[in-house]
Amino acid sequence: MAGYQDFSKSNNAVEAEAQGLKPLRLMTLNDLRQAGWAESKAFAIWLAKEDFWSASEWHHTSKMYNRTDYYDPTHLVELWEEAEENERK
Numbered sequence: 545m546a547g548y549q550d551f552s553k554s555n556n557a558v559e560a561e562a563q564g565l566k567p568l569r570l571m572t573l574n575d576l577r578q579a580g581w582a583e584s585k586a587f588a589i590w591l592a593k594e595d596f597w598s599a600s601e602w603h604h605t606s607k608m609y610n611r612t613d614y615y616d617p618t619h620l621v622e623l624w625e626e627a628e629e630n631e632r633k
Contacts, residue, residue, distance in 0.1 A: 557603035557612065565600055565614040568592055579617035581624075588620055597623060 547555045560566075566575060573585045581588060591597045597620045599613030 552607075553605040553612075554603050557605055557614070560601060560603055560614045564618070565616050567605075567612050568615060571615060571617065576617050576620070580621045581617060583624075588617075591620065591624075596627075 561570075564575070564579075568589055571585070571588070576585060576588055588597065592599075592615060597615065600616040600619055602611050602613050604610065605612040
């Protein structure tokens, strides 16, 4: 869905947020908990910065059409559970 909303973000960014994806700076502990994350928000952000948890998609934001990464907290939970399972093997 092409277009922009109030010069702050693309319509696709708005749709991504409606589906639970968010930039790291907007991700809350509650968002993470709802996805099943039991660790801290700081640890989740660290995992993203260390490239363990990568952005699911990106969208344009601001009137300057900045590229902003959007993260899916359910993907983080899946990655973490998989890593824990592999550690037990």
